[in-house]
Amino acid sequence: MHELQYDIPVLLLHNINPEWTSEEKQETGQDVAIFGNALNELGHSIEVVAVEDDCLADRLSVFNPRDYVVFNWCEELPGVPHSEPLIAAVMEKMGFVFTGSSYDVLALAHDKPAVKRILNEAKIPTPLWNVFDNTEAEDWNIFPSIVKPAHEHCSIGITSESIVTSPAELENRIAFVLDTYRQPALVEEFIDGRELLNAVWGNGKISMLPSVEMDYSGLTDLRDRLFTYEAKYVPGSRLYESIDMRVPVELETSAKAELERIVIAAYQATGCRDYGRIDVRYLNDVFYVIDVNPNPDINPYTSMTHAAAEVGYSYGAMGSRIVNLAAARHPVFSR
Structure with missing residues (x-):
């Protein structure tokens, strides 16, 4: 530039x-x-x-x-x-x-199933998923899973109870989303791996800033290893105080290159413009895209601000x- x-x-x-x-x-x-x-x-x-x-x-x-x-x-x-x-x-x-980003891209980001379809079509790794507009989920047999409202952002509707480990818990959480948010539930395989927040900027020539890792190492309960609304926005809460941001992230050179390839591919496939953030989980040598945010917060304490500072x-x-x-x-x- x-x-x-x-x-x-x-x-x-x-x-x-x-x-x-x-x-x-x-x-x-x-x-x-x-x-x-x-x-x-x-x-x-x-x-x-x-x-x-x-x-x-x-x-x-x-x-x-x-x-x-x-x-x-x-x-x-x-x-x-x-x-x-x-x-x-x-x-x-x-x-x-x-x-x-434009109206079209911001609207797309509020439609999580549409984003998942784009990632699937582009062969960008993302957790296995399905959408349910009722509690009949007998065909879903992947656990642990995470249940999210299909059309929210900012981790709205995501708490420790979003992680389900049995068909009964899955049915109850789907019912909660349907009743509380009046929208379908997106169910995904829960990737219990490292969580990396990846800021990207540019148009045409696109580059990724250093990844920021959400450090869950102090949390042993599976349901706590999640960047919930509380963990993001409630200072003083147990999860807010227990999860640290780590930058730079320790990865092998080849893994960093693969992460950058996947993150930039997701940014481009969803039409992000100027800047955005692609959230990824890393497990068994696979980087799974779990969220595309074309309008990430840029207050002085956010991951993008830390990542930009890392490169001067x-x-x-x-x-x-x-x-x-x-x-x-x-x-x-x-x-």
Whole structure:
């Protein structure tokens, strides 16, 4: 990639849900300020746009799409379930160039069975799977397994109870997903191996940042060896405090090359743009893709931030590179 342009104006778009606690709102505000300041220190002018309701078009209407690249740090329109793709749809309709993947790819990521089919068709290793819209799962005989809502993200619906080891547990967990989330259940073979989070960036020329390993070595219970919602987002919880991030990852040179091949293949097969994260489990010399995230979090403490730092990118430079990738599609800032 060319030398980074630091004079590209950025609209930093993020969501704040009015239903969040004051602590959650404060934490989000701090993260946004840290990221905005990191970009600004490099030379990017920053306008912060907080999305607090479903009126995104109104919030953006005062800005000219020719004057900015939007950094899309939104995961939802507050109060609108499964609305992450809609944010991209609004910006596409209004003519804004924004970081990250398109509406189509963000919508695909919310359809886990569709992603699994793409991986299967591309011959990219992924755990054996099936989808159930009722509790009749007599034909499934692979245990342990993991049961997930088929159309959620951010580990929503994934707890220690998602791991099942018998037909009875499987039936009960499928019933829980059907009743709680009102959507089919995705059942996969549970790969009880090393978990590697792999940040990827680029368009055309794509590269993988150093892998980050979720270290479960201190957890002996099979059901705890899982990056659940609690483990990701609840500081002070047992799992949050028990799981460490390790970077760099210790792998043989040949294994690293195979991991990179699989991760980049998954990024390309699902149409990710600018940046994304491919989560993998490694067992018996096979890297299994377990999740494709085209809109990963990039707060100062996430795996992508740690991976970028490992190869010399400051927090601001990581963000600037993503801005520059998007700017290549901009009518004014492309070069």
